[in-house]
Amino acid sequence: MSHDISYTTEEIAQLLKISKLTVYDLIKKGDLPAFRVGKQMRVDAADLEAYKLKTKSTPRNAEKPGSDKPGSAAADHAASPSPVNGPRPIVITGQDVSLDILAKHMEKHIAGIRPLRAYVGSLDSLISMYRGESDIVSTHLLDGDSGQYNLPYIRKLLIGSSYLVVNLLRRRAGIYVRQGNPHGIVNWCDLKRPGLRIANRERGSGARVLLDEQLRLCGIRPHQLNGYETEESNHIAVAGKVASGEADVGVGIEKAAAIVGRVEFIPMIQEQYDLVFLRKPENQEWIDAVLKILRSSAFQNELSAISGYDLSLTGQVLFEA
CATH class of the missing domain: 3.40.190.10 (Periplasmic binding protein-like II)
Structure with a gap:
């Protein structure tokens, strides 16, 4: 029966013919309910069908020009930053195992949020942040001319944004x-x-x-x-x-x-493996909490057990836009 079936984010992306990051965005906005199994997010078949029925039943002119005026349904939806019936999803992009450990600590120590992992490369991570599809992105991009990591790319891709760059590890x-x-x-x-x-x-x-x-x-x-x-x-x-x-x-x-x-x-x-956060008033509380985790002995002790990590700069703010 359909209530016994669930789909991964990859399967949802294939079924709806959209990108995986768009699926995370739907989850983040609360449009598509999801639950965690280990490190993986899954969506019940019933919830997927409900989402499809909802989009089919939405009038085509529901968001016509002027519908976002104060008091309209579109404006009310836009004013709601997260689902009222659950924690706010925080999408973390990148492939290193240190990010899975960070997500685990965030889930344990920060109330009101739910970390979601998107396993994508550094450049795609920054692009997803520019598009508003992610909340914490990891990057390790070398600029060969300057010998500098990450900042040359971040400055070019996040033009007009206020952001914070913090070292995770080297x-x-x-x-x-x-x-x-x-x-x-x-x-x-x-x-x-x-x-x-x-x-x-x-x-x-x-x-x-x-x-x-x-x-x-x-x-x-x-x-x-x-x-x-x-x-x-x-x-x-x-x-x-x-x-x-x-x-x-x-x-x-x-x-x-x-x-x-x-x-x-x-x-x-x-x-240099760095994290980037968009600086918005509604993000500041959980960003401060993440910085506290990065600098904690519990988090760093767990990372230090993995060979090849240099944690001498972990949690240090490298740049503020």
């Missing part, structure tokens, strides 16, 4: 090679050697931006790398391709190499 990124490093890779420019096969990340991910910037600085054209157009969705998948012999090199973080094994990691850069 971690080593570099190149995965097969055991024994048979091709003798020691720096970025060695990637121009003929015949190398690369396991690449998806566009918009921090690792992809890191690779593209280093290729540019070394004067290497992407099409010179075999496998450049083949994309993997996470660091572990890239390291796995190298470990299995399907690729000779890949770019990612140290932790994934330790998890996969049978692959060597050549550290190349200490990357």
Whole structure:
């Protein structure tokens, strides 16, 4: 029966032919009720059908010009920042496990909110914040010309917004090679050697931006790398391709190499993994609470148990727009 069926956010996106971030936005606004199973959000089939019936029954002219005047139904809906019958969803984007730990601490210590996780890359995360689809975004994007992480991209994408940039952690990124490093890779420019096969990340991910910037600085054209157009969705998948012999090199973080094994990691850069918050009056209370969590010994002790994290700047405000 339909009440025994529930869907993941990915399945909802496919059924409604919308993006996954739009699904999170519907959940965030309270238009689509959802519940958590472990780290995953799910929507009951009955709630999905109710949402579809509601949108079908909404008159086409319900939001015609002038309908958002004070006292109208549209204005009343817009004035309500969150559902009155439940906690406010807070969408957190990014793929690192530290964000799952942060979400767990937020759920435990901050009343009136419900953390939701969206597993998307750094560039897509910033774009989602610009569109109003996320509340906390993580980013680790290198600007090759300045050698600076994140701020050059944030300034360009969040034009006109008031925001706060806070460090979550730092971690080593570099190149995965097969055991024994048979091709003798020691720096970025060695990637121009003929015949190398690369396991690449998806566009918009921090690792992809890191690779593209280093290729540019070394004067290497992407099409010179075999496998450049083949994309993997996470660091572990890239390291796995190298470990299995399907690729000779890949770019990612140290932790994934330790998890996969049978692959060597050549550290190349200490990357900065930051969080971005939009500064709005209605956000300030929970932002202050998140900063308190980031600086707490309980949170940092849990992160310190994971190898490869540098927490020396965790919770430090790096920039205020």
